[in-house]
Amino acid sequence: EDxxxxxxxxxxxxxxxxxxxxxxxTVSGLRGLFWYRQxxxxxxxxxxxxxxxxxxxxxxxxxxxxxxxESFLHITAPKPEDSATYLCAAVGSLSAGYALNFGKGTSLLxxx
Amino acid sequence: ETxxxxxxxxxxxxxxxxxSLKCEQHLGHNAMYWYxxxxxxxxxxxxxxxxxxxxxxxSVPSRFxxxxxxxxxxxxxxxxxxxxxxxxxxxxxxxxxxxQPQHFGDGTRLSIL
Numbered sequence: 001e002d003x004x005x006x007x008x009x010x011x012x013x014x015x016x017x018x019x020x021x022x023x024x025x026t027v028s029g030l031r032g033l034f035w036y037r038q039x040x041x042x043x044x045x046x047x048x049x050x051x052x053x054x055x056x057x058x059x060x061x062x063x064x065x066x067x068x069x070e071s072f073l074h075i076t077a078p079k080p081e082d083s084a085t086y087l088c089a090a091v092g093s094l095s096a097g098y099a100l101n102f103g104k105g106t107s108l109l110x111x112x
Numbered sequence: 113e114t115x116x117x118x119x120x121x122x123x124x125x126x127x128x129x130x131x132s133l134k135c136e137q138h139l140g141h142n143a144m145y146w147y148x149x150x151x152x153x154x155x156x157x158x159x160x161x162x163x164x165x166x167x168x169x170x171s172v173p174s175r176f177x178x179x180x181x182x183x184x185x186x187x188x189x190x191x192x193x194x195x196x197x198x199x200x201x202x203x204x205x206x207x208x209x210x211x212q213p214q215h216f217g218d219g220t221r222l223s224i225l
Contacts, residue, residue: 032212043118049213102154
C-alpha cells in the first residue's frame with residue numbers, strides 16, 4: 001500500500017535559522033512527488049514536482065530534493081511569512097485513479 | 113476569475129438538509145477532484161473526474177453524490193450527512209491525471225449540526 005510520512009509534525013524556527021522537512025514515501029513506480037504549502041483557511045498551494053531521484057527544484061528560499069525513498073524541503077534563512085503547513089504527496093503507477101497520496105504535513109512557525 | 117473557485121466558503125447544515133458544493137476551474141484543465149480534509153489526517157481523495165467521466169470513487173458513502181456537467185464545473189451534492197462529515201472539502205483540477213500537479217481551491221468549511 002502506498003504511504004507517505006512527513007516529519008517532524010511541527011517545527012519552530014527563528015528567522016534566519018535554516019532547516020529541512022522530511023517526506024518518506026513508499027510508492028510503487030513513483031510517477032511524481034509533490035510539495036504544497038497550505039496557509040490557515042486556504043487550500044494547498046502548489047510548490048514543486050519532482051519526478052526522479054537526484055532531481056532538485058528551487059524557488060526563493062525553498063529547495064526540494066528527491067532520493068529513491070524520501071524527499072527533503074530545505075528552507076534557507078526563513079522569514080516569518082514562510083510560516084505555513086507544508087504538505088508532501090506522491091503518486092505511483094498503482095495509485096488508484098493516479099490519486100495523490102498525501103502525508104499529514106509539517107506545521108512550520110518562523111518567529112522574528 | 114482565475115484558478116479554482118469554490119462556493120460557498122462556509123456551510124452549516126442539519127443532518128436532514130440537502131445542499132450542494134460548487135467548484136469551477138479557469139485553468140483549462142480536463143481532470144477535477146474532490147478531497148476531504150479533517151484535522152490531524154491526510155487529505156482523503158473522494159472522487160476523480162477525467163474529461164467529465166468519473167474514474168474513481170474512493171469508497172465514499174452514498175450520502176455524497178458528485179456531478180461533473182463539463183470539465184470546468186464540479187458539484188458535490190450532500191444529503192442526510194453525519195456529524196463526522198464535518199470537515200474542509202477541497203476541489204482540485206489538473207491537466208490529465210497521471211503525474212501532473214493538482215491545483216486546489218480554498219475549500220468549503222462544512223459543519224454538520
